[in-house]
Amino acid sequence: MEIAHCSVAELSRALGGREVSAVELARAHLDRIEAHRGLNAFLDVRPEVTLAQAAAADLRLASNGGADATPLTGVPIAHKDIFVTKDFCSTAASKILRGYRSPFDATVVDNLKQAGMVTLGKLNCDEFAMGSSNENSAFGNVLNPWDVGAVPGGSSGGSAAAVAACLAPVATATDTGGSIREPAAFTGITGTKPTYGRPSRWGMIAFASSLDTAGLMARSAEDTALVFNQMLGFDPKDSTSVNRPREDYTRLLNLDIKGLKIGVPTHFFGNLLQPDVEAAVREALAEYQRLGAILVDISLPNAELGIPVYYVVAPAEASSNLSRFDGVRYGHRAQEYGDVADMIKKSRSEGFGAEPKRRILVGTYVLSHGYYDAYYIKAQKVRRIIADEFTRAFSRCDVIAGPVTMSVAFAFGEKAADPVAMYMADYYTVPGSLAGVPSMSIPCGFGAGPVNGKRPVGLQLIANYFDEARMLGVAHAYQRATDWHLRRPAGY
Numbered sequence: 001m002e003i004a005h006c007s008v009a010e011l012s013r014a015l016g017g018r019e020v021s022a023v024e025l026a027r028a029h030l031d032r033i034e035a036h037r038g039l040n041a042f043l044d045v046r047p048e049v050t051l052a053q054a055a056a057a058d059l060r061l062a063s064n065g066g067a068d069a070t071p072l073t074g075v076p077i078a079h080k081d082i083f084v085t086k087d088f089c090s091t092a093a094s095k096i097l098r099g100y101r102s103p104f105d106a107t108v109v110d111n112l113k114q115a116g117m118v119t120l121g122k123l124n125c126d127e128f129a130m131g132s133s134n135e136n137s138a139f140g141n142v143l144n145p146w147d148v149g150a151v152p153g154g155s156s157g158g159s160a161a162a163v164a165a166c167l168a169p170v171a172t173a174t175d176t177g178g179s180i181r182e183p184a185a186f187t188g189i190t191g192t193k194p195t196y197g198r199p200s201r202w203g204m205i206a207f208a209s210s211l212d213t214a215g216l217m218a219r220s221a222e223d224t225a226l227v228f229n230q231m232l233g234f235d236p237k238d239s240t241s242v243n244r245p246r247e248d249y250t251r252l253l254n255l256d257i258k259g260l261k262i263g264v265p266t267h268f269f270g271n272l273l274q275p276d277v278e279a280a281v282r283e284a285l286a287e288y289q290r291l292g293a294i295l296v297d298i299s300l301p302n303a304e305l306g307i308p309v310y311y312v313v314a315p316a317e318a319s320s321n322l323s324r325f326d327g328v329r330y331g332h333r334a335q336e337y338g339d340v341a342d343m344i345k346k347s348r349s350e351g352f353g354a355e356p357k358r359r360i361l362v363g364t365y366v367l368s369h370g371y372y373d374a375y376y377i378k379a380q381k382v383r384r385i386i387a388d389e390f391t392r393a394f395s396r397c398d399v400i401a402g403p404v405t406m407s408v409a410f411a412f413g414e415k416a417a418d419p420v421a422m423y424m425a426d427y428y429t430v431p432g433s434l435a436g437v438p439s440m441s442i443p444c445g446f447g448a449g450p451v452n453g454k455r456p457v458g459l460q461l462i463a464n465y466f467d468e469a470r471m472l473g474v475a476h477a478y479q480r481a482t483d484w485h486l487r488r489p490a491g492y
Protein backbone atom coordinates (compact mmCIF):
# COMPACT_ATOMS: atom_id res chain seq x y z
CA MET A 1 0.00 0.00 0.00
CA GLU A 2 1.26 3.43 -0.88
CA ILE A 3 2.28 5.30 2.27
CA ALA A 4 0.30 8.42 1.26
CA HIS A 5 -2.89 6.37 1.39
CA CYS A 6 -2.41 5.58 5.08
CA SER A 7 -4.57 7.12 7.76
CA VAL A 8 -3.15 9.34 10.50
CA ALA A 9 -3.72 6.45 12.92
CA GLU A 10 -1.66 4.09 10.71
CA LEU A 11 1.09 6.66 10.19
CA SER A 12 1.26 7.29 13.92
CA ARG A 13 1.73 3.58 14.59
CA ALA A 14 4.31 3.20 11.81
CA LEU A 15 6.31 6.21 13.07
CA GLY A 16 6.13 5.00 16.67
CA GLY A 17 7.30 1.53 15.61
CA ARG A 18 10.09 3.13 13.54
CA GLU A 19 8.81 1.37 10.39
CA VAL A 20 8.93 4.64 8.53
CA SER A 21 10.74 7.89 9.22
CA ALA A 22 9.20 11.34 9.27
CA VAL A 23 11.62 12.37 6.51
CA GLU A 24 10.46 9.48 4.28
CA LEU A 25 6.87 10.45 4.90
CA ALA A 26 7.51 14.11 4.15
CA ARG A 27 9.35 13.19 0.92
CA ALA A 28 6.54 10.88 -0.21
CA HIS A 29 3.96 13.63 0.27
CA LEU A 30 6.11 16.36 -1.28
CA ASP A 31 6.56 14.14 -4.35
CA ARG A 32 2.80 13.72 -4.67
CA ILE A 33 2.23 17.46 -4.21
CA GLU A 34 4.69 18.07 -7.06
CA ALA A 35 3.13 15.37 -9.25
CA HIS A 36 -0.37 16.81 -8.79
CA ARG A 37 0.42 20.51 -9.03
CA GLY A 38 -2.32 20.75 -11.63
CA LEU A 39 -4.94 20.56 -8.87
CA ASN A 40 -3.64 23.98 -7.68
CA ALA A 41 -4.30 22.92 -4.09
CA PHE A 42 -1.09 24.42 -2.67
CA LEU A 43 -0.06 28.07 -2.67
CA ASP A 44 3.29 27.74 -0.92
CA VAL A 45 5.53 24.67 -0.66
CA ARG A 46 9.06 24.86 0.76
CA PRO A 47 10.63 21.39 0.81
CA GLU A 48 13.66 22.60 2.82
CA VAL A 49 11.38 23.82 5.65
CA THR A 50 9.29 20.64 5.59
CA LEU A 51 12.31 18.33 5.55
CA ALA A 52 13.97 20.22 8.42
CA GLN A 53 10.80 19.84 10.51
CA ALA A 54 10.69 16.14 9.58
CA ALA A 55 14.32 15.62 10.59
CA ALA A 56 13.58 17.26 13.94
CA ALA A 57 10.59 14.95 14.37
CA ASP A 58 12.77 11.92 13.67
CA LEU A 59 15.21 13.07 16.32
CA ARG A 60 12.37 13.44 18.82
CA LEU A 61 11.06 9.96 17.98
CA ALA A 62 14.55 8.48 18.40
CA SER A 63 15.72 10.23 21.53
CA ASN A 64 14.71 9.08 25.00
CA GLY A 65 13.02 6.01 23.52
CA GLY A 66 10.46 8.31 21.94
CA ALA A 67 9.26 9.46 25.37
CA ASP A 68 9.11 13.11 24.26
CA ALA A 69 7.11 12.35 21.14
CA THR A 70 3.33 12.64 20.80
CA PRO A 71 1.14 10.33 18.69
CA LEU A 72 1.39 12.94 15.92
CA THR A 73 5.15 13.51 15.91
CA GLY A 74 6.31 13.11 12.31
CA VAL A 75 2.81 13.02 10.80
CA PRO A 76 2.50 15.51 7.92
CA ILE A 77 -0.19 18.18 7.74
CA ALA A 78 -0.94 21.15 5.49
CA HIS A 79 -2.58 24.41 6.53
CA LYS A 80 -5.26 26.48 4.89
CA ASP A 81 -3.76 29.82 3.91
CA ILE A 82 -6.05 31.57 6.38
CA PHE A 83 -3.74 30.55 9.24
CA VAL A 84 -0.66 32.71 9.56
CA THR A 85 2.68 30.92 9.58
CA LYS A 86 6.23 32.07 10.19
CA ASP A 87 7.82 29.61 7.77
CA PHE A 88 5.48 30.04 4.78
CA CYS A 89 3.69 32.98 3.17
CA SER A 90 0.22 33.82 4.53
CA THR A 91 -2.06 35.36 1.92
CA ALA A 92 -5.71 34.37 2.56
CA ALA A 93 -5.58 33.75 -1.23
CA SER A 94 -5.74 37.52 -1.74
CA LYS A 95 -3.57 39.75 -3.90
CA ILE A 96 -3.59 42.24 -1.04
CA LEU A 97 -1.41 39.85 1.01
CA ARG A 98 0.71 38.37 -1.80
CA GLY A 99 4.09 37.39 -0.40
CA TYR A 100 3.19 38.37 3.17
CA ARG A 101 5.26 36.69 5.92
CA SER A 102 3.82 36.66 9.42
CA PRO A 103 6.16 37.17 12.37
CA PHE A 104 4.28 34.46 14.33
CA ASP A 105 2.36 31.21 13.92
CA ALA A 106 -1.38 30.93 14.50
CA THR A 107 -2.13 29.08 17.77
CA VAL A 108 -3.65 26.13 15.88
CA VAL A 109 -0.50 25.86 13.75
CA ASP A 110 1.69 26.25 16.80
CA ASN A 111 -0.17 23.58 18.79
CA LEU A 112 0.28 21.08 15.96
CA LYS A 113 3.92 22.09 15.48
CA GLN A 114 4.56 21.61 19.21
CA ALA A 115 3.07 18.13 18.86
CA GLY A 116 5.70 17.44 16.20
CA MET A 117 3.52 17.53 13.09
CA VAL A 118 5.39 18.35 9.90
CA THR A 119 4.06 21.18 7.73
CA LEU A 120 3.78 20.38 4.01
CA GLY A 121 2.78 23.89 2.97
CA LYS A 122 -0.12 26.30 2.63
CA LEU A 123 -3.39 25.52 0.92
CA ASN A 124 -5.38 27.50 -1.60
CA CYS A 125 -8.86 28.75 -0.63
CA ASP A 126 -11.40 31.39 -1.53
CA GLU A 127 -10.13 34.94 -0.92
CA PHE A 128 -10.50 35.65 2.82
CA ALA A 129 -12.54 32.41 3.01
CA MET A 130 -15.41 34.04 1.11
CA GLY A 131 -16.96 31.56 -1.26
CA SER A 132 -18.37 28.10 -1.80
CA SER A 133 -16.45 26.92 -4.86
CA ASN A 134 -12.87 28.15 -4.54
CA GLU A 135 -13.44 30.24 -7.66
CA ASN A 136 -12.73 33.39 -5.62
CA SER A 137 -9.03 32.71 -5.00
CA ALA A 138 -6.74 35.39 -6.44
CA PHE A 139 -4.39 32.51 -7.30
CA GLY A 140 -6.71 30.41 -9.44
CA ASN A 141 -9.29 27.68 -9.07
CA VAL A 142 -8.61 24.45 -7.19
CA LEU A 143 -9.73 21.36 -9.12
CA ASN A 144 -11.81 18.56 -7.65
CA PRO A 145 -9.78 15.33 -7.89
CA TRP A 146 -12.98 13.31 -8.46
CA ASP A 147 -13.87 15.29 -11.55
CA VAL A 148 -11.79 18.20 -12.79
CA GLY A 149 -14.89 19.77 -14.33
CA ALA A 150 -16.39 20.15 -10.86
CA VAL A 151 -15.58 22.68 -8.17
CA PRO A 152 -13.95 21.27 -5.01
CA GLY A 153 -16.25 23.43 -2.89
CA GLY A 154 -15.14 26.36 -0.81
CA SER A 155 -13.80 28.15 0.85
CA SER A 156 -11.48 25.34 2.04
CA GLY A 157 -11.16 23.89 -1.48
CA GLY A 158 -7.39 23.44 -1.31
CA SER A 159 -7.63 21.60 2.01
CA ALA A 160 -10.36 19.35 0.62
CA ALA A 161 -8.61 18.57 -2.67
CA ALA A 162 -5.28 17.90 -0.92
CA VAL A 163 -6.78 15.39 1.50
CA ALA A 164 -9.02 13.74 -1.13
CA ALA A 165 -6.04 13.34 -3.49
CA CYS A 166 -3.81 12.05 -0.66
CA LEU A 167 -1.38 14.97 -0.95
CA ALA A 168 -1.73 15.29 2.83
CA PRO A 169 -3.26 12.85 5.33
CA VAL A 170 -4.98 15.72 7.11
CA ALA A 171 -5.28 19.48 6.69
CA THR A 172 -6.50 22.43 8.69
CA ALA A 173 -9.45 24.39 7.36
CA THR A 174 -11.87 27.04 8.59
CA ASP A 175 -15.64 27.18 8.60
CA THR A 176 -17.59 30.42 8.91
CA GLY A 177 -20.80 29.32 7.21
CA GLY A 178 -19.95 25.92 5.75
CA SER A 179 -16.42 26.14 4.36
CA ILE A 180 -15.30 22.88 5.91
CA ARG A 181 -18.45 20.80 5.50
CA GLU A 182 -19.39 21.78 1.94
CA PRO A 183 -15.97 21.11 0.36
CA ALA A 184 -15.62 17.91 2.42
CA ALA A 185 -18.95 16.74 0.98
CA PHE A 186 -17.91 17.68 -2.57
CA THR A 187 -14.63 15.75 -2.32
CA GLY A 188 -15.73 12.69 -0.35
CA ILE A 189 -13.77 13.30 2.85
CA THR A 190 -14.47 13.89 6.55
CA GLY A 191 -14.63 17.60 7.42
CA THR A 192 -15.25 18.74 10.98
CA LYS A 193 -16.02 22.10 12.55
CA PRO A 194 -15.84 22.08 16.37
CA THR A 195 -17.95 24.25 18.67
CA TYR A 196 -17.31 27.97 18.13
CA GLY A 197 -14.78 29.08 20.75
CA ARG A 198 -13.16 25.66 21.19
CA PRO A 199 -10.33 26.18 18.67
CA SER A 200 -8.27 29.34 18.96
CA ARG A 201 -8.82 32.08 16.38
CA TRP A 202 -5.47 33.68 17.19
CA GLY A 203 -3.60 34.02 13.92
CA MET A 204 -6.55 33.04 11.77
CA ILE A 205 -6.98 35.87 9.26
CA ALA A 206 -10.37 37.23 10.37
CA PHE A 207 -13.43 37.13 8.14
CA ALA A 208 -16.49 37.11 10.45
CA SER A 209 -15.17 36.84 13.98
CA SER A 210 -18.37 35.65 15.67
CA LEU A 211 -18.56 32.70 13.23
CA ASP A 212 -14.97 31.82 12.18
CA THR A 213 -14.08 28.36 13.47
CA ALA A 214 -10.93 26.33 12.80
CA GLY A 215 -11.36 22.65 12.04
CA LEU A 216 -10.02 19.76 10.03
CA MET A 217 -10.23 17.98 6.72
CA ALA A 218 -9.34 14.32 7.23
CA ARG A 219 -10.12 10.95 5.77
CA SER A 220 -11.95 9.62 8.86
CA ALA A 221 -13.54 10.59 12.15
CA GLU A 222 -10.83 8.63 13.97
CA ASP A 223 -8.05 10.68 12.35
CA THR A 224 -9.94 13.86 13.18
CA ALA A 225 -10.17 12.90 16.86
CA LEU A 226 -6.44 12.16 17.02
CA VAL A 227 -5.52 15.55 15.58
CA PHE A 228 -8.15 17.48 17.60
CA ASN A 229 -6.46 16.13 20.74
CA GLN A 230 -3.39 18.22 19.96
CA MET A 231 -5.09 21.11 18.18
CA LEU A 232 -7.94 22.23 20.45
CA GLY A 233 -7.59 23.92 23.79
CA PHE A 234 -7.99 27.17 25.66
CA ASP A 235 -5.97 30.08 24.32
CA PRO A 236 -5.64 33.17 26.51
CA LYS A 237 -4.62 35.14 23.39
CA ASP A 238 -8.15 34.75 21.92
CA SER A 239 -10.87 36.53 23.91
CA THR A 240 -13.56 34.21 22.51
CA SER A 241 -11.62 31.04 23.36
CA VAL A 242 -13.58 29.01 25.90
CA ASN A 243 -11.70 28.15 29.05
CA ARG A 244 -12.32 24.42 29.32
CA PRO A 245 -9.80 21.72 30.05
CA ARG A 246 -8.34 19.79 27.13
CA GLU A 247 -10.17 16.57 26.41
CA ASP A 248 -9.59 13.25 24.70
CA TYR A 249 -11.65 13.32 21.51
CA THR A 250 -11.07 9.61 20.91
CA ARG A 251 -12.84 8.63 24.13
CA LEU A 252 -16.25 8.01 22.55
CA LEU A 253 -15.05 6.53 19.26
CA ASN A 254 -16.41 3.13 20.23
CA LEU A 255 -19.68 4.51 21.43
CA ASP A 256 -22.53 2.00 21.23
CA ILE A 257 -25.13 3.71 19.12
CA LYS A 258 -27.94 1.32 20.02
CA GLY A 259 -30.79 3.51 21.19
CA LEU A 260 -29.00 6.72 20.16
CA LYS A 261 -31.55 9.30 19.08
CA ILE A 262 -30.77 10.92 15.74
CA GLY A 263 -32.84 14.02 15.02
CA VAL A 264 -33.79 14.43 11.38
CA PRO A 265 -34.84 17.96 10.39
CA THR A 266 -37.70 16.94 8.11
CA HIS A 267 -37.88 20.14 6.12
CA PHE A 268 -34.22 19.74 5.06
CA PHE A 269 -35.68 17.15 2.69
CA GLY A 270 -37.77 19.68 0.79
CA ASN A 271 -37.79 20.33 -2.93
CA LEU A 272 -34.44 22.15 -2.89
CA LEU A 273 -32.68 18.84 -2.25
CA GLN A 274 -31.57 17.02 -5.40
CA PRO A 275 -32.90 13.43 -5.64
CA ASP A 276 -29.44 11.81 -5.93
CA VAL A 277 -28.25 13.55 -2.74
CA GLU A 278 -31.49 12.75 -0.95
CA ALA A 279 -31.22 9.05 -1.85
CA ALA A 280 -27.65 8.77 -0.48
CA VAL A 281 -28.52 10.67 2.71
CA ARG A 282 -31.65 8.58 3.33
CA GLU A 283 -29.64 5.39 2.82
CA ALA A 284 -27.11 6.63 5.41
CA LEU A 285 -29.92 7.26 7.88
CA ALA A 286 -31.23 3.74 7.19
CA GLU A 287 -27.73 2.38 7.93
CA TYR A 288 -27.84 4.14 11.31
CA GLN A 289 -31.20 2.50 11.98
CA ARG A 290 -29.70 -0.90 11.15
CA LEU A 291 -26.95 -0.10 13.66
CA GLY A 292 -29.63 0.43 16.31
CA ALA A 293 -30.12 4.19 16.30
CA ILE A 294 -33.61 5.67 16.50
CA LEU A 295 -34.61 8.40 14.07
CA VAL A 296 -36.77 11.19 15.47
CA ASP A 297 -38.31 13.96 13.41
CA ILE A 298 -37.25 17.38 14.62
CA SER A 299 -37.97 20.82 13.34
CA LEU A 300 -35.72 23.83 13.01
CA PRO A 301 -38.47 26.09 11.71
CA ASN A 302 -36.35 29.19 11.22
CA ALA A 303 -33.29 27.48 9.78
CA GLU A 304 -34.40 28.67 6.35
CA LEU A 305 -33.69 32.22 7.51
CA GLY A 306 -30.07 31.20 7.99
CA ILE A 307 -28.83 32.45 4.63
CA PRO A 308 -30.38 35.96 4.86
CA VAL A 309 -29.22 36.32 8.47
CA TYR A 310 -25.73 35.10 7.65
CA TYR A 311 -25.41 37.50 4.70
CA VAL A 312 -26.07 40.42 7.02
CA VAL A 313 -23.93 39.32 9.98
CA ALA A 314 -20.94 37.94 8.06
CA PRO A 315 -20.46 40.95 5.71
CA ALA A 316 -20.95 43.35 8.66
CA GLU A 317 -18.10 41.71 10.53
CA ALA A 318 -16.04 41.33 7.35
CA SER A 319 -16.32 45.03 6.52
CA SER A 320 -14.90 45.81 9.93
CA ASN A 321 -12.19 43.13 9.87
CA LEU A 322 -10.97 44.01 6.38
CA SER A 323 -10.47 47.67 7.31
CA ARG A 324 -7.02 46.73 8.60
CA PHE A 325 -5.83 46.21 5.02
CA ASP A 326 -5.09 49.79 4.19
CA GLY A 327 -1.71 49.70 2.48
CA VAL A 328 -0.12 51.30 5.56
CA ARG A 329 0.79 48.50 7.92
CA TYR A 330 1.17 45.49 5.68
CA GLY A 331 0.04 44.05 2.41
CA HIS A 332 -0.26 45.62 -1.00
CA ARG A 333 0.34 49.36 -1.42
CA ALA A 334 -0.52 51.14 -4.67
CA GLN A 335 2.51 52.38 -6.60
CA GLU A 336 1.09 55.75 -7.50
CA TYR A 337 -1.19 57.89 -5.38
CA GLY A 338 -1.90 61.44 -4.24
CA ASP A 339 -2.58 61.86 -0.53
CA VAL A 340 -3.05 59.21 2.18
CA ALA A 341 -6.76 58.78 1.51
CA ASP A 342 -6.01 58.20 -2.16
CA MET A 343 -3.26 55.71 -1.26
CA ILE A 344 -5.68 53.72 0.90
CA LYS A 345 -8.40 53.81 -1.75
CA LYS A 346 -6.10 52.67 -4.54
CA SER A 347 -4.37 50.01 -2.45
CA ARG A 348 -7.70 48.47 -1.45
CA SER A 349 -9.19 48.79 -4.94
CA GLU A 350 -6.22 47.02 -6.46
CA GLY A 351 -5.72 44.45 -3.70
CA PHE A 352 -9.20 43.09 -3.02
CA GLY A 353 -11.07 40.84 -5.43
CA ALA A 354 -14.74 41.21 -6.34
CA GLU A 355 -16.22 39.12 -3.50
CA PRO A 356 -14.49 40.88 -0.58
CA LYS A 357 -15.45 44.21 -2.19
CA ARG A 358 -19.08 43.09 -2.44
CA ARG A 359 -19.06 42.13 1.24
CA ILE A 360 -17.41 45.37 2.35
CA LEU A 361 -20.17 47.28 0.55
CA VAL A 362 -23.00 45.15 1.99
CA GLY A 363 -21.43 45.14 5.46
CA THR A 364 -20.91 48.89 5.54
CA TYR A 365 -24.50 49.39 4.40
CA VAL A 366 -26.12 47.17 7.06
CA LEU A 367 -24.05 48.82 9.78
CA SER A 368 -24.76 52.36 8.67
CA HIS A 369 -26.90 54.81 10.61
CA GLY A 370 -30.55 54.31 9.72
CA TYR A 371 -30.11 50.71 8.54
CA TYR A 372 -28.37 49.23 11.56
CA ASP A 373 -31.60 48.47 13.46
CA ALA A 374 -33.47 47.30 10.39
CA TYR A 375 -30.80 44.86 9.22
CA TYR A 376 -27.98 44.18 11.64
CA ILE A 377 -29.97 44.16 14.90
CA LYS A 378 -32.83 42.25 13.27
CA ALA A 379 -30.39 39.64 11.98
CA GLN A 380 -28.85 39.25 15.44
CA LYS A 381 -32.31 38.62 16.90
CA VAL A 382 -33.13 35.95 14.33
CA ARG A 383 -29.70 34.42 14.91
CA ARG A 384 -30.61 33.97 18.57
CA ILE A 385 -33.94 32.35 17.61
CA ILE A 386 -32.12 29.87 15.35
CA ALA A 387 -29.64 29.03 18.12
CA ASP A 388 -32.50 28.46 20.57
CA GLU A 389 -34.14 26.08 18.10
CA PHE A 390 -31.02 23.91 18.13
CA THR A 391 -31.01 23.86 21.93
CA ARG A 392 -34.67 22.78 21.92
CA ALA A 393 -33.97 20.12 19.30
CA PHE A 394 -31.17 18.65 21.42
CA SER A 395 -33.62 18.08 24.27
CA ARG A 396 -35.21 15.48 21.96
CA CYS A 397 -32.16 13.89 20.29
CA ASP A 398 -28.45 13.20 20.79
CA VAL A 399 -27.25 14.34 17.38
CA ILE A 400 -28.87 15.77 14.26
CA ALA A 401 -28.28 14.27 10.80
CA GLY A 402 -29.17 15.47 7.32
CA PRO A 403 -27.73 16.64 4.03
CA VAL A 404 -24.70 18.94 3.78
CA THR A 405 -25.49 20.32 0.36
CA MET A 406 -28.44 20.37 -2.03
CA SER A 407 -26.47 18.90 -4.91
CA VAL A 408 -23.19 17.19 -5.64
CA ALA A 409 -20.26 19.40 -6.69
CA PHE A 410 -21.39 21.79 -9.40
CA ALA A 411 -19.43 22.77 -12.51
CA PHE A 412 -16.97 25.67 -12.73
CA GLY A 413 -18.79 28.80 -13.78
CA GLU A 414 -22.22 27.36 -12.99
CA LYS A 415 -22.92 29.73 -10.11
CA ALA A 416 -20.05 32.21 -10.36
CA ALA A 417 -22.12 34.89 -12.07
CA ASP A 418 -24.97 34.68 -9.57
CA PRO A 419 -23.86 35.50 -6.01
CA VAL A 420 -27.21 34.50 -4.48
CA ALA A 421 -27.15 31.05 -6.14
CA MET A 422 -23.62 30.64 -4.77
CA TYR A 423 -24.70 31.76 -1.29
CA MET A 424 -27.45 29.13 -1.31
CA ALA A 425 -24.78 26.39 -1.46
CA ASP A 426 -24.52 26.79 2.33
CA TYR A 427 -28.25 26.48 2.98
CA TYR A 428 -27.86 23.42 5.23
CA THR A 429 -24.61 24.41 6.91
CA VAL A 430 -25.19 28.05 7.86
CA PRO A 431 -27.77 27.42 10.64
CA GLY A 432 -25.22 25.39 12.67
CA SER A 433 -22.65 28.15 12.15
CA LEU A 434 -25.02 30.84 13.40
CA ALA A 435 -25.75 28.71 16.48
CA GLY A 436 -22.05 27.84 16.96
CA VAL A 437 -22.65 24.11 17.41
CA PRO A 438 -20.14 21.48 16.24
CA SER A 439 -20.87 19.87 12.92
CA MET A 440 -19.24 17.61 10.35
CA SER A 441 -19.61 16.07 6.92
CA ILE A 442 -18.87 12.40 6.29
CA PRO A 443 -18.94 10.74 2.87
CA CYS A 444 -22.07 8.61 2.34
CA GLY A 445 -22.24 7.79 -1.35
CA PHE A 446 -22.19 9.24 -4.82
CA GLY A 447 -24.56 11.23 -6.95
CA ALA A 448 -24.72 11.75 -10.66
CA GLY A 449 -22.47 14.53 -11.86
CA PRO A 450 -23.10 16.24 -15.17
CA VAL A 451 -19.54 15.76 -16.46
CA ASN A 452 -17.94 12.44 -15.57
CA GLY A 453 -20.86 10.83 -13.84
CA LYS A 454 -19.96 10.34 -10.20
CA ARG A 455 -19.43 12.94 -7.53
CA PRO A 456 -19.41 12.37 -3.74
CA VAL A 457 -22.28 13.09 -1.35
CA GLY A 458 -21.86 14.09 2.30
CA LEU A 459 -23.96 13.37 5.38
CA GLN A 460 -24.04 16.18 7.91
CA LEU A 461 -23.90 15.43 11.63
CA ILE A 462 -24.58 18.24 14.10
CA ALA A 463 -24.08 17.90 17.86
CA ASN A 464 -24.83 19.98 20.91
CA TYR A 465 -22.26 22.49 22.20
CA PHE A 466 -18.95 20.84 23.17
CA ASP A 467 -20.27 17.39 22.27
CA GLU A 468 -17.65 16.85 19.55
CA ALA A 469 -16.46 13.56 21.03
CA ARG A 470 -19.94 12.02 20.75
CA MET A 471 -20.38 13.38 17.22
CA LEU A 472 -17.06 11.82 16.20
CA GLY A 473 -18.18 8.54 17.80
CA VAL A 474 -21.41 8.60 15.80
CA ALA A 475 -19.40 9.22 12.62
CA HIS A 476 -16.93 6.47 13.49
CA ALA A 477 -19.75 3.95 13.98
CA TYR A 478 -20.83 4.65 10.40
CA GLN A 479 -17.26 4.46 9.11
CA ARG A 480 -16.78 1.08 10.79
CA ALA A 481 -19.89 -0.23 9.05
CA THR A 482 -19.34 1.30 5.59
CA ASP A 483 -16.42 2.07 3.30
CA TRP A 484 -17.40 5.33 1.58
CA HIS A 485 -14.60 7.13 3.44
CA LEU A 486 -12.05 4.71 1.99
CA ARG A 487 -12.94 5.42 -1.66
CA ARG A 488 -10.34 7.41 -3.53
CA PRO A 489 -10.67 9.30 -6.79
CA ALA A 490 -9.19 7.40 -9.77
CA GLY A 491 -5.52 8.16 -10.34
CA TYR A 492 -4.77 9.18 -6.77
Ligand code: GLN
Nearest residue numbers: 129130131176177178179
Ligand atom coordinates in the same frame (compact mmCIF):
# COMPACT_ATOMS: atom_id res chain seq x y z
N1 GLN B 1 -19.73 30.25 1.54
C1 GLN B 1 -19.87 31.04 2.71
C2 GLN B 1 -19.36 32.43 2.46
O1 GLN B 1 -18.94 32.70 1.37
C3 GLN B 1 -19.13 30.41 3.86
C4 GLN B 1 -17.69 30.62 3.79
C5 GLN B 1 -16.96 30.08 4.98
O2 GLN B 1 -17.48 29.25 5.72
N2 GLN B 1 -15.75 30.56 5.18
O3 GLN B 1 -19.37 33.26 3.34
